[in-house]
């Protein structure tokens with residue numbers, strides 16, 4: 291059975307999950323496969339869309355429009371984490387999705403020097419018929435002071451972006467680094483710190499949109515600096531404090547940089563209690579004759595293509 295036919299057979303999937311005793315709180319364990327009747331189809335894992343991490347420094351005219359052209363020519367369809375999640379749940383994931391995420395936007399008053407660049411990036415992406423995920427720092431720290439006052443006009447703009455299909459992710463309140471030196475949790479971080487970074491940030495985004503009569507759930511957390519995932523540990527995982535904070539919100543996806551590219555079991559998506567960790571790649575940076583680094587559109591598109599190709603079903 292191919293991935294597409296397996297997932298499109300929604301009724302069989304429900305039947306399958308029911309058959310193995312899956313419920314909202316049940317996690318399907320590898321040993322459960324042994325208990326399945328021989329004729330029960332085993333569903334293949336879900337392939338993860340290749341995902342690119344962008345910043346305002348990647349918002350130049352010589353890079354982003356060319357990258358979008360390459361992706362279009364390569365047959366990629368841009369999607370957000372939210373939209374892709376819904377497609378997986380509905381049993382109709384896109385054949386060749388790609389997720390573009392753009393970090394470090396802020397709607398705090400006078401706290402986002404690159405706001406015009408973020409707007410330009412969004413216009414190019416929209417003009418190319420694509421979409422993206424913006425990682426919002428809700429209370430960025432400037433001169434050691436969290437900037438709490440929000441720019442309501444910019445939040446009006448965010449409402450319009452979401453209505454056009456863009457996603458807002460939490461990129462935390464203060465953009466702290468969550469990692470100790472071994473990539474495990476920082477010893478000085480308390481549950482209150484995780485709540486301040488994650489719960490308050492997600493709540494603020496949802497509240498600003500609710501004020502505009504837009505019901506919105508923040509389902510994605512983009513980790514600052516890719517920290518918060520202990521990738522150098524023998525059993526890498528999202529830091530437990532981050533998991534606990536995410537479970538107080540609507541967050542389903544935790545986005546870092548390393549790992550998180552392998553296909554994931556379908557139960558990761560059907561079990562509402564399970565957080566899904568996904569990685570990203572940065573753009574391909576080349577060095578010019580003067581030693582200056584610049585992002586290269588062709589090479590970046592090639593990296594995304596090879597991520598996609600390396601986890602094709604059946605390989």
Ligand SMILES: [Zn+2]
Nearest residue numbers: 393394514515
């Ligand atoms: Zn960031």
